Amino acid sequence: MTDIIAIPSGLLPRDGRFGSGPSKVSDAQLQALVASQPRVLGTSHRQAPVKDVVRDIRTMLGELYSMPEGYEVILGNGGSTMFWDAAAFSLVRERAQHSAFGEFGSKFAKATDLAPHLGASSLRTAPAGEAVLPEAEDGIDVYAWPHNETSTGVRVPVLRPAGIGDALTVVDATSAAGGVRVDIAQADVYYFAPQKSFASDGGLWFAIVSPAAIARIEEIAASGRWIPESLSLKVALDNSRLEQTLNTPAVATLVMMRAQLEWMLAGGGLEFAAARSERSSGILYDWAGRTGWTETFVTNPDLRSPVVATIDLHHSVDSAELRRHLRAQGVVDIDPYRKLGRNQVRVGVYPAVDPEDVESLVRCMDYLVERLLT
Numbered sequence: 037m038t039d040i041i042a043i044p045s046g047l048l049p050r051d052g053r054f055g056s057g058p059s060k061v062s063d064a065q066l067q068a069l070v071a072s073q074p075r076v077l078g079t080s081h082r083q084a085p086v087k088d089v090v091r092d093i094r095t096m097l098g099e100l101y102s103m104p105e106g107y108e109v110i111l112g113n114g115g116s117t118m119f120w121d122a123a124a125f126s127l128v129r130e131r132a133q134h135s136a137f138g139e140f141g142s143k144f145a146k147a148t149d150l151a152p153h154l155g156a157s158s159l160r161t162a163p164a165g166e167a168v169l170p171e172a173e174d175g176i177d178v179y180a181w182p183h184n185e186t187s188t189g190v191r192v193p194v195l196r197p198a199g200i201g202d203a204l205t206v207v208d209a210t211s212a213a214g215g216v217r218v219d220i221a222q223a224d225v226y227y228f229a230p231q232k233s234f235a236s237d238g239g240l241w242f243a244i245v246s247p248a249a250i251a252r253i254e255e256i257a258a259s260g261r262w263i264p265e266s267l268s269l270k271v272a273l274d275n276s277r278l279e280q281t282l283n284t285p286a287v288a289t290l291v292m293m294r295a296q297l298e299w300m301l302a303g304g305g306l307e308f309a310a311a312r313s314e315r316s317s318g319i320l321y322d323w324a325g326r327t328g329w330t331e332t333f334v335t336n337p338d339l340r341s342p343v344v345a346t347i348d349l350h351h352s353v354d355s356a357e358l359r360r361h362l363r364a365q366g367v368v369d370i371d372p373y374r375k376l377g378r379n380q381v382r383v384g385v386y387p388a389v390d391p392e393d394v395e396s397l398v399r400c401m402d403y404l405v406e407r408l409l410t
């Protein structure tokens with residue numbers, strides 16, 4: 037480790053976790069786990085103590101999003117990736133349109149495209165770092181797009197396109213939920229997993245669903261379509277109303293998620309959480325704008341994500357080398373998205389991240405680059 041350039045300890049962030057997912061888990065969430073002992077962890081998820089945690093999460097998510105009348109929170113096992121398959125079975129009648137401008141949007145598009153019971157997906161694409169929005173099209177019954185494309189750091193609006201009739205808007209909010217403002221009435225399905233803005237572990241999915249989405253789930257379940265039980269949103273809906281999941285959930289993840297929701301609501305709700313991420317990403321974008329060897333990857337300021345900042349580095353600065361020095365000193369996971377293949381840092385600044393630590397991160401990068409370039 038002799039070749040590691042030592043960063044003065046006063047410059048280092050207090051917490052060096054800046055991953056885009058999994059992301060920083062706060063000490064308070066771990067304390068909540070300990071505090072839940074011995075009544076919750078290691079006990080039946082069909083009994084009140086665990087069901088109470090699920091109920092709290094569903095209630096608090098409703099509060100965080102000021103859920104309109106008739107909207108419900110449902111959950112299940114398998115994370116957002118599993119939700120794509122569940123959506124292909126339980127939400128799409130015949131054909132989905134996807135706005136795909138990065139890795140995650142493309143993956144969901146592929147899931148509905150390959151489903152043998154559905155028509156070929158209609159695909160709208162944009163190059164990495166840019167975006168495309170949904171648009172009304174004949175024969176489409178689901179419009180899908182990511183609120184925040186985590187692979188590129190692009191955030192788009194959540195707005196129901198004009199003229200789509202009874203088609204559903206199905207928004208991947210895996211990295212946006214909990215850290216980005218939204219008018220939830222614009223989405224029929226706003227789904228996410230707990231390992232990003234909710235600072236918990238992965239493996240579960242949550243979805244805020246509108247009355248129209250619930251009607252669609254019921255309609256398709258009654259249609260006779262074969263749906264694997266584990267991918268049925270009707271089964272998830274029925275279980276969620278009973279504060280449970282079809283099969284055993286990760287109870288610790290639920291407890292940590294509840295703790296993060298309590299923290300968000302105590303601080304002032306979604307506005308508080310979103311403002312905190314905005315402040316953190318603003319520090320990074322300001323720094324990228326004034327520093328000679330950096331450039332914000334997303335050129336349109338309106339599309340720049342408040343929760344995942346992607347910053348290109350000048351070719352004289354090797355991102356891998358910079359990250360090697362940081363990682364050796366506990367500052368981790370600012371790698372660019374694998375398949376993007378750019379000389380870049382990608383910084384996850386979900387609400388759990390302290391903006392002061394982001395200031396420190398910037399100072400550490402300046403400190404290292406000053407020495408790496410000489």
Ligand SMILES: *Cc1c(COP(=O)(O)O)cnc(C)c1O
Nearest residue numbers: 057115116117140186210211229
């Ligand atoms: C992380 C992520 C996913 C995948 O989530 P999993 O829970 O790991 O399946 C999907 N979509 C977006 C936008 C993401 O950021």
